[in-house]
Amino acid sequence: MTTFLTFTIIGIVSGSIYAITATGLVVTYTTTGVFNFAHGAVAMFAAFSYWQMTQSWMWPTWLALFLVLFVEAPLLALFVEESYMKRIYGATVVRSLMVSLGLLLILVGVAQTIWQPESRTLPEFFANSNVTIGDVTITYHQIICVIVAIVMAAGLRIYLRQFRSGIAMRAVVDDPDLLAMSGVSPRRVARSGWVLGFFLAALAGVLIGPELQLQGLDINLLTLLVVNGYAAAIVGRLKNLPFTFAGGMLLGLIEAYCIGYLPGHIPAALVSQIGLLTPVIFLFIALMLIPSARLRAVGRLAVARPPRVPTLNQSIRGGVAFVLAAWVVAMLLGGTLLANLTQGLALGIVGLSLVLLTGYAGQVSLCQLTFMGIGAFTMSKVADGGASWWGLIIGVVVCGIVGAVISLPALRLQGLYLALATLAFAQAAFYGFFSNTTFIAEGGAIPVGRLSVPGISLTGDKAYMVFCAVVLALAGIGVLAVRRSTWGRRLVALNDSPAAFATLGMSPTVSKMIVFAASASLAGIGGMLYAGQPLALSALNVQLFVGLELVLFVTIFGIRTVSGAVLGGLAMVLLPYASSQLPWWGIGLAGILAGVGIALMANVPDGILGIPWLTEHVRIPGIAGPSRRTEELADVQ
Amino acid sequence: MSSDSMTSPFLEVRGVSVTFGGVAALTQVSLDVRPGEVTGLIGPNGAGKTTLFNVISGLQRPDKGEVQLVGRDVTKLGPHRRARLGLARTFQRLELFGSLSARENVQAGLDARRDKGGDLTAQGLLHRVGVQADADRQVSTLPTGEARLVELARALAIDPKLILLDEPCSGLDDHESQLLGGLLRELADEGRAVLIVEHDMPLVLDICDRIIVLDFGQVIATGSPDAIRQDPGVQAAYLGAANDPEAS
Structure with a gap:
């Protein structure tokens, strides 16, 4: 009984925090249409600011709370809304997703720069004060968490029903145009949506910070804790606040009971993994319970001018030039930079898998690095820690199968929900597989060798880099050939209008499954080459954050182009290399630059390579050049 | 029944009802579309024409009723399966x-x-x-x-056997509409079934073999262009006064 009570209380407390987090997400989403992936990063930022004020500067608690919740969070919200969120209202899901992911990386990057790694803990509110009921001890902090959640829920209910601006917020959900006609600016409502969302995120951050006594404040951990909030928000279908609240509580309790009632002999490491896995699985199940997305005619014409598709000749010439360039670079360089660049080329192949899946077919995936890991893992198993062409073939097949299986639930979902499902899969694979010592040997690295080509030794780093460049070039030529083929036309058609696609007699389901499988296989090949450089792949290489960065970099350069994938892959390694050469402030550089790039992208939807000036004035053989259609476009205008 | 009921219908809609959150978009709609004919589907805005197209092409599940293509119940089939049976469509919003x-x-x-x-x-x-x-x-x-x-x-x-056209003439000038009308006749003469939603009344009355009138989600009349022109219920609901020059 005592155990039950103890874990029920733990569950209610974390459930309260999840409820607060999820409510903030839902409020922002319903009022602005933007699902704020950076919600957790805002919570993290608030927790660190609060630590800074109370623990480092020793300011009084009340002042710090006031500054974090009522000054910092609202100002940050208004700044973010004004500086770029306002440009993506009504944009496609992919774009608004990328922009909020960009904000996540900026906040993480800035936090990494300000708060260099060291051990930090936040004290609980009224630390060491508690009440005892029977055998169960409840801290004041726990009581405060629950009270705050209840007050928030009640307050929000009153606000949304009784106050003018609250009613406007509900109205904007139903019909923004009608609201605008009645004299309320939807922009103003959106701003209050952001402010309220950021406030609730900050509140959750301040409450959850002290709960992390063991781990201490950790930037990634805090940012990701909010994935738990996603799950609760999905229970409320991203609009129903009472269900969202209930979802938060339910998740908190399930999580607590899962840990509380595990058989005693399970090692502590596994217990913490189960704790991390529960919300992810909860999210996945909540997503599966969402009714299948109906095909509908959207009546919106894709107007963005597609990037020019090079001919076979052009792409071959481009590929040869690329390999020669890589050769020269390999001859000139050595050491870390050479190794990094090689891995960048391998990441370019993973980037190409995104071009196929997201750029052409319009399907979002945040789990490409998971396929990269599966590819490397299969290679390692088949070739016994080395590498063989059989390993390559089997790895490609395994990735394809896993990709197709993952696409099954994904096919029911579209846009945002698809992104969340792939995110849940990436997290589940990370906690349950790649960092699980049952599957990956102690030390956490998967040993992988380098493929051998008859007559050529690839044991040298230089030769291996040229080899990776050759594979990347071939993959790029292949992806472009796909784009020019009947099948490529199909993918683009599927992206432009799924309804018309189906009414022509083509099955969207089958097409999506095939492209998921093909893209997973390609990512798997990238993974084998990536791991072949340092002869191992560690769980850290396939973390969700790394995957998000890759998606963002490829998007920044142009997710519909092969060159965008290549440059995105290289940026993934060059920026961290640059920051490692810089003094202390370099640590968050990669994230900040990715975020700023995305902020700029709010204006340039097609990525850097899609900037009109570039496509019109710069001609790089096989990469960029004036589009033949530019002049015709001008005709119409 | 019109005179050419010898040919069995390519499309049969039987008792189809659709509601959107309590609002009835279609109520007990039944209709046939036959090969070799241009069938017009007319009705005021909001009568449920596009919803009916969505039900026929498989983009909208009906709450009740049945859709048959060549005598086969396709109510539960997805749009791509119906397309393979010979159904094609265009959209009001492209x-x-x-x-x-x-x-x-x-x-x-x-x-x-x-x-x-x-x-x-x-x-x-x-x-x-x-x-x-x-x-x-x-x-x-x-x-x-x-x-x-x-x-x-x-x-x-x-190469559809049945083609659904949702306001194909909007955006076309009179001459282009005429040409399109000719093309639609041609398609019917090739033995295809054509079902067309169109607001250009003279054109509809000119090219259609049969016209179905939809109002508030219900079929209120079916018949030849002449019969429809004369139907008092239709005139009240849609065409306006009896001597409306547009209707004559």
Whole structure:
């Protein structure tokens, strides 16, 4: 009984925090249409600011709370809304997703720069004060968490029903145009949506910070804790606040009971993994319970001018030039930079898998690095820690199968929900597989060798880099050939209008499954080459954050182009290399630059390579050049 | 029943009802569409015409009722399965593959077929529907009228037995509408069934063999253009006064 009570209380407390987090997400989403992936990063930022004020500067608690919740969070919200969120209202899901992911990386990057790694803990509110009921001890902090959640829920209910601006917020959900006609600016409502969302995120951050006594404040951990909030928000279908609240509580309790009632002999490491896995699985199940997305005619014409598709000749010439360039670079360089660049080329192949899946077919995936890991893992198993062409073939097949299986639930979902499902899969694979010592040997690295080509030794780093460049070039030529083929036309058609696609007699389901499988296989090949450089792949290489960065970099350069994938892959390694050469402030550089790039992208939807000036004035053989259609476009205008 | 009820209908809709959150969009709608005929579906805005098209093409599940193609119940089949049975459609609000060229749009339709289009070519189809613009131009840059014709060409690419056209004349001038009317007759004469939603009354009365009138989600009249012109209920609901010059 005592155990039950103890874990029920733990569950209610974390459930309260999840409820607060999820409510903030839902409020922002319903009022602005933007699902704020950076919600957790805002919570993290608030927790660190609060630590800074109370623990480092020793300011009084009340002042710090006031500054974090009522000054910092609202100002940050208004700044973010004004500086770029306002440009993506009504944009496609992919774009608004990328922009909020960009904000996540900026906040993480800035936090990494300000708060260099060291051990930090936040004290609980009224630390060491508690009440005892029977055998169960409840801290004041726990009581405060629950009270705050209840007050928030009640307050929000009153606000949304009784106050003018609250009613406007509900109205904007139903019909923004009608609201605008009645004299309320939807922009103003959106701003209050952001402010309220950021406030609730900050509140959750301040409450959850002290709960992390063991781990201490950790930037990634805090940012990701909010994935738990996603799950609760999905229970409320991203609009129903009472269900969202209930979802938060339910998740908190399930999580607590899962840990509380595990058989005693399970090692502590596994217990913490189960704790991390529960919300992810909860999210996945909540997503599966969402009714299948109906095909509908959207009546919106894709107007963005597609990037020019090079001919076979052009792409071959481009590929040869690329390999020669890589050769020269390999001859000139050595050491870390050479190794990094090689891995960048391998990441370019993973980037190409995104071009196929997201750029052409319009399907979002945040789990490409998971396929990269599966590819490397299969290679390692088949070739016994080395590498063989059989390993390559089997790895490609395994990735394809896993990709197709993952696409099954994904096919029911579209846009945002698809992104969340792939995110849940990436997290589940990370906690349950790649960092699980049952599957990956102690030390956490998967040993992988380098493929051998008859007559050529690839044991040298230089030769291996040229080899990776050759594979990347071939993959790029292949992806472009796909784009020019009947099948490529199909993918683009599927992206432009799924309804018309189906009414022509083509099955969207089958097409999506095939492209998921093909893209997973390609990512798997990238993974084998990536791991072949340092002869191992560690769980850290396939973390969700790394995957998000890759998606963002490829998007920044142009997710519909092969060159965008290549440059995105290289940026993934060059920026961290640059920051490692810089003094202390370099640590968050990669994230900040990715975020700023995305902020700029709010204006340039097609990525850097899609900037009109570039496509019109710069001609790089096989990469960029004036589009033949530019002049015709001008005709119409 | 009209005189040519000898030919069995290609499409049969039986007792279809659809509600959106308590609002009845379609109530007990039944209708037949026969090969060799141009059937007009008319009715005021909000009568449920587009909803009915969505039900027939499989984009909307009906709450009640049944849709049959060539005598086969397809109510539970997805849109792509129905397309393979010979159903094609266009959309009131264009659903083109915006980043592809006009030619590629039609080619996508040809590619969807088992025989990859046989001897039909994208160029030939574009020519047939009267697209004047450069076939290699990105469709999202085309004027609405031309884009509509591209959508029609794409629908024809799958060599449909039944083609649903949702306001094909909007965006076309009078002359172009006339040409399109001729083309629709031609399609029917080839033995296809044509079902058309259109607001251009003179054109509808001119080219249709049969007209179905929908009002508030219910079929209020079915018959030849002459019969419809004279139906008092229709005049009240849709055509306006008896001597309305538009209706004569």
